[in-house]
Amino acid sequence: MPFFFTPLDVHEFAVNKAAPNKAQLSWNGFDDLARDYHYEIQVSHNGSNFSTVDTVQKNSISNGYKYIYTTGKSENTKYFFRIKQVYSNGYPRFSEVKFVELENSDAPKINIYPNPSNGVVGIKFVNVYTGKFSVQISNTQGQTVFSNEVEANGGLKYITTLQRGMYWLRLIDVTSHLSCVNQLLIK
Secondary structure, X not given: OOOOOOOOOEEEEEEEEEEOOEEEEEEEEOOOOOOOEEEEEEEEOOOOOOEEEEEEEOOOOOOEEEEEEEOOOOOOOEEEEEEEEEEOOOOEEEOOOEEEEOOOXXXXXXXXXXXXXXXXXXEEEOOOOOEEEEEEEEEOOOOEEEEEEXXXXXXXXXXXXXXXXXXXXXXXXXXXXXXXXEEEEEO
């Protein structure tokens, strides 16, 4: 693993959850007006393979930097961040790595109602107003016990009744193929 020097001009680097799907990166810089460099905001889903998502020029007026990162289509919830300081000759220096857990704002979110239930299974769409979804319910052995498509138009949808047991309900957006999984108990 290559060794990189920490940027001398970056200190107090912090990453905080600003919203369910947003991270706020902040750092202070002892900006050197005599040197030509910029900062790159880098993100990773595994903590080792980073990619640059934006560039910030050094600030000659203030020493405080802030950047808001919003999640994309990834299903990972842990996001790793670092600041890369790049000099005009291409020489890079990296900050320490910080991480935060974020939600994917595009994935469908549901509440199963009631849960636990006496047999009736209903879905309440939390962040979806309209759309077509595939519903799959599996038992603890992984066997599909119910499969159907439903139209979301807000509110609560009753979809089936089940026998006593533990189940997994998977909802898949037919258009985007994003999905979510919830556990369901029938008593």
